[in-house]
Amino acid sequence: MTPKAVLFDCDGVLVDSEVAAFDLLTADLAGYGLVLSRAEMEARFLGGTISGLFQTARDLGADLPDDWVDTFYAQLYARLAQGTPLIDGAQAVLDRLAAAGMVFAVGSNGSDQKMQITLGQHPRVLAHFNGHLYSGQTLGCPKPDPGLWLHAARALGVDPADCVVVDDSPTGCLGAVRAGIRCLGLAEHDDGARLLAVGAEVIRSLRDIPGKLGLPG
Numbered sequence: 001m002t003p004k005a006v007l008f009d010c011d012g013v014l015v016d017s018e019v020a021a022f023d024l025l026t027a028d029l030a031g032y033g034l035v036l037s038r039a040e041m042e043a044r045f046l047g048g049t050i051s052g053l054f055q056t057a058r059d060l061g062a063d064l065p066d067d068w069v070d071t072f073y074a075q076l077y078a079r080l081a082q083g084t085p086l087i088d089g090a091q092a093v094l095d096r097l098a099a100a101g102m103v104f105a106v107g108s109n110g111s112d113q114k115m116q117i118t119l120g121q122h123p124r125v126l127a128h129f130n131g132h133l134y135s136g137q138t139l140g141c142p143k144p145d146p147g148l149w150l151h152a153a154r155a156l157g158v159d160p161a162d163c164v165v166v167d168d169s170p171t172g173c174l175g176a177v178r179a180g181i182r183c184l185g186l187a188e189h190d191d192g193a194r195l196l197a198v199g200a201e202v203i204r205s206l207r208d209i210p211g212k213l214g215l216p217g
Contacts, residue, residue, distance in 0.1 A: 002214050003182070005158040006097055007149055009047075009167040010108035010133075013186055013206075014125065015118040016085045018046070024079055025053075028072060034062035047169025049109045049142050077117055084118040086125065087188075089206035094128045096210050105132035105152035109142045109171070132156060143171040146179035153181070164213065166206070173200035184212055 012018045022041050029036065034057055036044070045053050054069050065071075094104065108115055112135045119126045119133070134152050141147030153160045165176035168186040176183035177199040184203050185195030192202035203212060 001162075002100070003102065003164045004162040005103045005105065005153065005156050005164075006209070006213075007105050007107050007152045007163055007165045007176075007181070009165075009169070009172050010106050010115050010118065011110055012046075012087070012168040013166055014087055014090050014106070015122070016087050017080055017114075017118050020079050020084070021076060024076055025072075028075070029057055029062055032057075032062040032064050032068075034060055036060075047109060047143060047167075047171035049137055050111075051137070052142070073111065073114075077113065080114070080117050084121055086122055087206060091122070091125055093206045093209050094125060096215065097213070098128055100210075100213075100215055103132075103156050103158070104129050105134060105156055107134050107136065107143075107148045107152045107165075107172075109136045109148075111135055112138055143167075143169070143175035144178065146175050149176050149179040149181055153179075166203075166209065167200070168195075170194045170198050174198040176200070184209060 008014055022038060026041060044056060050069050050073060054064060058064050106115060106129055115133045132155055134148060136142030136148040139148060139151055149165055150160060153163050160179055160181045163181050165181050165183045166186060167173050167176060173183045173185045173195050183200040185192055185200030187195055187202050188204060196202050
């Protein structure tokens with residue numbers, strides 16, 4: 001059945017912000033005594049919150065100051081504001097799904113300000129969401145809590161059974177599964193095994209979405 005709504009993660013799904021974020025994070029944590037590879041960073045922190053990352057990094061031995069979350073966010077916002085490109089296919093796929101009558105929301109573990117900075121650079125994409133940008137931090141239900149996706153569905157006035165989630169992290173995909181929402185797990189850079197393991201259907205590109213949703217080519 002063709003869905004009525006598609007709920008998108010933001011970072012790594014709509015905007016290519018994760019490379020810049022992890023580059024900054026790698027350098028920053030190393031300055032506080034915690035040296036991790038990119039693979040270790042992604043395994044531990046992809047799809048999480050900065051507040052959760054703060055505690056995990058401290059537990060791993062990073063000597064982070066109490067104001068680190070705010071300081072890191074300020075650095076990250078400045079970096080992303082310099083230019084955050086779209087993920088390949090984002091504009092075309094949103095246009096295609098909208099033409100089929102679907103509506104959209106964003107559900108992110110990032111902050112409201114971060115979404116405005118990154119998506120705000122792409123007004124044609126931002127317009128598709130009609131203000132439906134939801135932060136798990138703001139709502140108090142970050143992924144894998146299903147509450148974020150359920151809130152987005154309610155805000156759109158669409159039953160969760162008539163929604164599809166698109167996310168690139170195990171936490172986001174698990175949240176969708178827990179919410180009873182079909183999930184497409186975007187795996188552009190690996191085999192998608194971690195997404196498959198939590199119940200997502202793996203796709204390799206956003207351009208795969210229309211076909212997965214039963215739309216003609």
